[in-house]
Amino acid sequence: MIELAVFAVVSVLYAVLAYYLFNSFDMFKASITFALMALLSSALFAAMDQDVIAILQLLVFVGGISVYLMVGVASNYSAAKRHSNAKMFVVSAVLLFAVFSALLYTSFTVQSNPMQFQIANDIQASFGTAYLQDGLVLLVPFCATLMVIAAMKRVAEMIS
């Protein structure tokens, strides 16, 4: 229950920071918001007992990429206008998350039989049948997701 609460709080913070990031006039503040998101992911890794990855995440993303991005943006400071469509961002993010979550939930509910992997020879055999079927089944939602992304990009171009 505590884990669920932690992940829920992290998700809400991610959503709030992302909304602020893509509604910001100022690219420098947007870069700082991205650094906060990377810092939050580092805290998430620490909560998942992956301390080394958390420290490396802190060094690479927060200490390296975000600072370089901030310095690059700050050297050419301009805060003229909003550059994102907020409604399009929220709608597309929710829609994409729903599509991906549906795919993930389907993969949780339709699981392979673990007994077939107990014997080493069966692993070789199962690659020819079950994995091929799973691959073909997963190809359909993958293509559908790409089509949705392309269609939403087209709609965004039409609106703007």
Place this chain on the structure above:
Amino acid sequence: MIEYALYVGLALFSIGIAGIISSRHFILLVVSGEISLLGGIVTLVSFLQFASTNDGSAFSALLSIWSIAALEVIVVVLVYEFMRKKVPDFDISKLSKLKG
């Protein structure tokens, strides 16, 4: 626990793709790509914790993602510096002005 982490990773990846769809600013597109990579890292780490593997393959994949993210930002900031001299408002729909 892996389910929660996977959903968080998917949420981050969705936010990144939605940012690419809805943004026109150069830096916002880069940040959207970085957020997508962040989602991929969260997903990979959740699998790493689930599988409890110590063979180093997942860690090398993480290093690859970090390297790609860092290189992407370096290249993009360099292009940003160049673009500043040509296009004042950094709208990616005006990238054709960089020709020649």
